[in-house]
Amino acid sequence: MTNPIRIGITGAHSTGKTMLLRRIEMELRAEGIRVARTGWVGKRAAGLGLPKREQHTAASTEWAIAQGIADEIGAAQSADVVLADCAVVDALACWHAAVEFRGEILDPGDDERMRLLAATQHAKYDLLLATVLDPAAPVEPKRHAYDSRYRELVDRHVHGLLAEQDIEHLRVTHDPHDEGRAVKTAVRLALQLVPA
Template identity: 35%
Template sequence: MNSLDQPVTIAVVGTHSTGKSTFLARLAHELRRTGLQVSTVADLGEQAQRMGLPILWNHTWTSTLWIMTRGISNELEAWLHGDVVLVDRAVPDALGYYRAALDYRGDTPDPDGWAYLETLARAHSDRYHLLLRTQLDPDIPLGTNKTRDGNQQFRTLADYHVGAVLNELALPWLPLTADGHEAALALATGFVAERLGDDAIPGPASATA
């Protein structure tokens, strides 16, 4: 139950270079021009790498736990500064990436360690009022705005396992396709309007979480 006093929280998950950051930047712009205060929580992958933590197909239990707990901490901090919080990679995303890394390497997770991460993801995930999952289109090339990993096999595994984790945790989510950003923007702004009771925000209020 979302009984805590928190802003409307919208999160996006999915494999890399599928439009998460681009969509959230557009959504933040649309919400801010209505006068709402918007806080954002950034993807932690590059920060983890700078610290020396393994990421992508080298993900470990420790690096996954760091991303999950640091992400939760950043989200809680963002609650203090916005009417709406936008999260680039919700906590279950890290769990999906860890499973993809294990699959890629042919490793088996420690059952107790996996159960700990899964419990953490499950316990926090009801903080997300609206969850969108990007859909991998292998025909769309990797973006060039920053250094990208070109391992398409792992990228595909991450797409699959992020979706599998969402389903196993029984989390409701909506698809975010490469050609569906306009519809998703309308849906998300409408969702915020419904949650906040702000008729000034345009868009259909048709999503539930």
């Protein structure tokens, strides 16, 4: 089996990441392409009692990055395209945001270690989509109880890390035309690269 196409998505909470990947998955499946999706790392972390969101720590970040890597490797065994919901840069951005939110200072050794671990994956994405936070877009409070300041910090850190590390990505705003462009780009890439 050849290496599958990897499409990752990153961005702040409730910025349409999962919905965007669902649209891409549906279009790819309609073309007969085998798709595997990863995600739900936050739920699994909570199930283990690991801190998340504003309480993210170096340990929970390391677990989230390592779990994301493992999930993507596992998904690659049976798919033509792997869709990574919450690419590994997400965990790093969430941790940076949490530390800033709490008014703490990052431990330089932990930060360097996490950056190196996340960096092992960046080049593996054939396409990385980065959603942009629209503070005016509604969030279902019963499903997502996010602190708005924390969401804004995550958004800033996601895009800051992408720029700082010169990680190639496609920005996706909340505009339906922009989201449609992202879906078309992902599908076109998969159709070009997946062997017939």
